[in-house]
Structures are given as structure tokens and as C-alpha cells.
Amino acid sequence: MKDIAAIKQPVIADFERFEVLFKEAFQSDNQQLTEVYSYLLNNVGKQVRPILTLLCSKLCGGITDMALQAAVALELMHTASLLHDDVVDEASERRGNPSVYAKWGNKTAILSGDYLLACSFMVTTCIENSRIWVILANVGKHLAEGELLQLNKADGLTVSETHYFKVISNKTAALFSACTESGALSAGATTEQTKLIRAFGENLGIGFQIKDDIFDYSDSKKIGKPSGNDLKEGKITLPLIYALKQSSEEERATMLNKIRQVHTNESIIPEIQQFARDKGGIAYAEEKMEYYKSQALKALESFPDNEEKDALIAILEFATERNY
Numbered sequence: 033m034k035d036i037a038a039i040k041q042p043v044i045a046d047f048e049r050f051e052v053l054f055k056e057a058f059q060s061d062n063q064q065l066t067e068v069y070s071y072l073l074n075n076v077g078k079q080v081r082p083i084l085t086l087l088c089s090k091l092c093g094g095i096t097d098m099a100l101q102a103a104v105a106l107e108l109m110h111t112a113s114l115l116h117d118d119v120v121d122e123a124s125e126r127r128g129n130p131s132v133y134a135k136w137g138n139k140t141a142i143l144s145g146d147y148l149l150a151c152s153f154m155v156t157t158c159i160e161n162s163r164i165w166v167i168l169a170n171v172g173k174h175l176a177e178g179e180l181l182q183l184n185k186a187d188g189l190t191v192s193e194t195h196y197f198k199v200i201s202n203k204t205a206a207l208f209s210a211c212t213e214s215g216a217l218s219a220g221a222t223t224e225q226t227k228l229i230r231a232f233g234e235n236l237g238i239g240f241q242i243k244d245d246i247f248d249y250s251d252s253k254k255i256g257k258p259s260g261n262d263l264k265e266g267k268i269t270l271p272l273i274y275a276l277k278q279s280s281e282e283e284r285a286t287m288l289n290k291i292r293q294v295h296t297n298e299s300i301i302p303e304i305q306q307f308a309r310d311k312g313g314i315a316y317a318e319e320k321m322e323y324y325k326s327q328a329l330k331a332l333e334s335f336p337d338n339e340e341k342d343a344l345i346a347i348l349e350f351a352t353e354r355n356y
Contacts, residue, residue: 033353034346036078042339043086046095050082053104057151068132068144072111075129080347081211082107084236087347088215088229091340098218101159105168106211108152113175113207115145120179121265164214171210178202182267196270200241201234208237228331232344235328240351242321245269249308260301263294270320271313272304278311325352 212233
């Protein structure tokens with residue numbers, strides 16, 4: 033499995049241009065914002081989404097300034113959503129470091145996120161393609177809708193795969209597909225190419241999120257990072273949804289009662305994780321993830337074999353096989 037550094041090599045020169053534009057978009061005369069954004073820039077993630085945009089643009093004809101602008105706008109929107117999510121979830125950490133919410137408080141985190149959204153809108157005004165404008169606007173809607181859906185905490189009656197997939201389709205898959213589709217459109221892709229590349233991004237995003245949710249029920253020693261964070265935040269994801277579905281009414285009622293107690297007694301978490309594993313929750317989630325991986329691969333079949341396509345397949349493998 034290739035790592036992200038290897039995956040982005042086919043677009044490395046343009047990715048470096050993206051990094052410059054991304055940092056420029058962060059600039060502000062406000063001292064508080066400058067401190068927050070310096071902190072964020074020193075703690076950036078894998079930046080899979082802009083890499084996707086650039087790879088899809090190159091696959092469909094070539095990387096343009098429009099692709100770079102779309103990549104910047106989408107990554108700004110993604111970063112803003114993380115700041116807001118941490119406030120909603122009262123998350124103390126992000127990528128192993130204190131979250132902006134924990135470090136500066138909820139007001140600064142919310143307003144900094146709002147400022148980043150405005151920066152994203154500003155970048156969007158430079159994009160001379162109304163179809164990409166619509167895609168970016170819809171991402172903002174989907175992110176908010178997904179978060180609101182997730183706030184409807186499961187009470188035993190609302191725990192369902194349908195609800196789960198609605199949440200991750202809005203919160204994760206919509207952003208991934210926006211990245212891939214924007215990249216394709218910026219390169220002048222055909223209608224059929226655009227449809228396929230969007231499907232690739234959507235299926236990749238769902239697989240990526242299922243993998244993240246599997247981690248929450250994994251042995252933290254094996255994956256090298258804390259698990260159980262979703263449970264702490266009251267989120268019931270696919271492994272546990274399946275496990276509850278396989279249980280008797282008595283088992284289900286007992287376990288739901290334990291889940292409700294997590295916010296006051298985190299010592300219960302290992303028991304809930306073991307329950308999900310014993311009932312086949314992780315195996316089921318992995319099976320679903322493999323299905324979406326196969327759908328993503330299918331969407332790429334008609335594209336010519338080249339280094340960009342190989343890199344997109346490598347991202348898919350990274351998303352579903354990673355251990356962090």
C-alpha cells in the first residue's frame with residue numbers, strides 16, 4: 033500500500049502550487065485569526081481531498097487554475113467544518129493535538145470557521161464555471177444536514193443503517209465527490225466522465241468513513257491511537273448498529289442502556305466495543321466497505337491506464353486498508 037507522499041507524486045508540482053494558494057487564503061490582519069490559522073497550518077492532515085481534485089483533473093485532461101481554485105475552496109470548507117464539528121462534539125483533540133475549540137474556546141472556533149467559509153466563498157468567485165459553484169454550494173448544505181442528522185442521537189428506535197448512510201453520505205461522501213467532480217469539470221470532462229468520476233468520489237468517501245468508524249471499535253493498541261471517541265460523543269455507527277440488530281430484545285435493551293451511560297462512565301466503552309466485535313459488527317462493516325471499494329473501482333474502469341488512474345486506485349486502497 034502506497035502512502036500519501038507517494039500517491040501525490042503524479043501531481044506534486046501542482047500540489048505545491050495548491051499549498052501556496054491555500055496558505056495565502058488563510059491570511060488575515062486579525063491577530064487572533066493569525067494565531068489560529070498558524071496553528072492549523074502546522075497541524076494539517078493528509079490533505080487527501082485536494083490531491084483527489086488535482087488527480088481527477090489531470091486524469092480528465094490536465095490540471096488548470098480552475099482545478100487549483102476548486103481544491104483550495106473545498107479544503108477551506110472542509111477545514112471550517114472540522115472547527116465547527118469540534119465545537120458540536122466538544123472534542124478536545126484533533127489529529128492528536130488540542131483542538132481549536134479546546135485551545136481557544138467555542139466562540140473563537142466558531143468564528144474562525146465562519147471566516148474560513150467566507151474565504152472559501154471568495155476563492156469560489158474566481159472560478160469561471162457555474163456548475164462548480166453549484167457543487168461547492170451543495171457541499172455546504174450537505175455538511176450541515178449531515179451534522180444535524182447525526183445530532184439526532186440514536187434511542188433504539190432510530191438506530192438504522194439507512195440513517196447511518198444518510199449521515200455519512202452528507203458529511204463525508206458529498207465532500208469527496210465534490211472534489212472529484214470539480215476536478216473533472218475543471219478539465220473539460222465529458223458528461224459520462226464526470227458522472228463516473230463523481231461516482232468514484234462518492235463510493236471512496238463512504239468506504240473512507242466506514243474505515244474510520246471501524247477504528248472506533250478496534251483495539252487501540254493495535255491501531256496506535258485512542259478508540260471509542262464516537263461512543264463518547266453519543267454516535268452509534270455501523271459496527272454497533274449491526275451488532276444491535278443481531279441481538280435479542282433483552283440484549284439490545286441492556287446494551288442501549290449502557291450506551292446511554294457512556295457520557296458519565298467511560299469505563300463501559302471496552303465492553304460495548306467487545307459486544308460489537310462479538311456480534312460480527314466489524315466483519316459486517318468491512319464487508320460493506322469492500323462493496324463500496326468495488327463500486328469505486330468499477331467507476332474508473334473506462335478511464336485509460338496511466339499514473340493518475342494508478343494514484344486514484346492507490347488512494348482507494350489507502351482509504352480502506354490503512355491502520356490509522
